[in-house]
Amino acid sequence: MSMILLSMIDGEAELSKFRHIYERYKNMMYQVAFNVAKNQHDAEDIVQLSLIKLIDILYRIDENEIETPRCKNLLITITKNTAIDHIRKANHTPIPFETVEKTEAGRSAEDLYIETEDYKTVIQLINELDDKYKEILRLRILHHLTSKETAQILNITEYNVNTRLSRAKKVLAEKLKGCKNHE
Numbered sequence: 001m002s003m004i005l006l007s008m009i010d011g012e013a014e015l016s017k018f019r020h021i022y023e024r025y026k027n028m029m030y031q032v033a034f035n036v037a038k039n040q041h042d043a044e045d046i047v048q049l050s051l052i053k054l055i056d057i058l059y060r061i062d063e064n065e066i067e068t069p070r071c072k073n074l075l076i077t078i079t080k081n082t083a084i085d086h087i088r089k090a091n092h093t094p095i096p097f098e099t100v101e102k103t104e105a106g107r108s109a110e111d112l113y114i115e116t117e118d119y120k121t122v123i124q125l126i127n128e129l130d131d132k133y134k135e136i137l138r139l140r141i142l143h144h145l146t147s148k149e150t151a152q153i154l155n156i157t158e159y160n161v162n163t164r165l166s167r168a169k170k171v172l173a174e175k176l177k178g179c180k181n182h183e
Contacts, residue, residue: 006018008052008055009055009058013063014058014059016063017058017061017063017066018054018055018058020063020066021054021058021061021066021071021075022051024066024067025071025072025075026047028072028075028076029047029050029051029075029076029079030043030044030047032076032079032080032083033046033047033050033079033082033083036080036083036084036087037083037086037087040141041147042083042086042087042090043083044140044141044146045086045146046079046082046083046086047079048146049082049086050075050078050079050082053078053082054075054078061074121176121179122172122176125172125175125176125179126138126141126172128175129168129171129172129175132164133164133167133168133171133172134168136150136161136164136165136168137165137168137169137172140161140165147161147162147165
């Protein structure tokens, strides 16, 4: 979670509420964003923008509402609309709402994500990678940092961040294929 986002929140109660929401729904928000954007980089940016929008309305969400479908639906709506706006601005063309993938009836985006990706396995495989790849994946994927932020933390160029990220994804994909073949 970005320190910039955390610094935007006033009060320990609001911070605790934000962390609870983030931990509970970050994967679902990413999946919704990815379904619209069709690429990881935009999906990560969309999640960050969605979290900023969430901070603006955080006072409206009670702590006891976080686990409810109402909160989940709110986050899906924020993320989907943010994604559509983000892609529309990037392409400078309108995106018809019908192009957004719909999930199967009665199944949440989070449930679909859990079925398609075993999060714990991915984390374990990331931890097995060389340090230069592990750091890039943790910062970009797990912490949702931009290439620029990652470059600043690792004191390398954005180009190097993107090159390492591309290589790390290939290595991770091969490891995932190996895991799925052994099951």
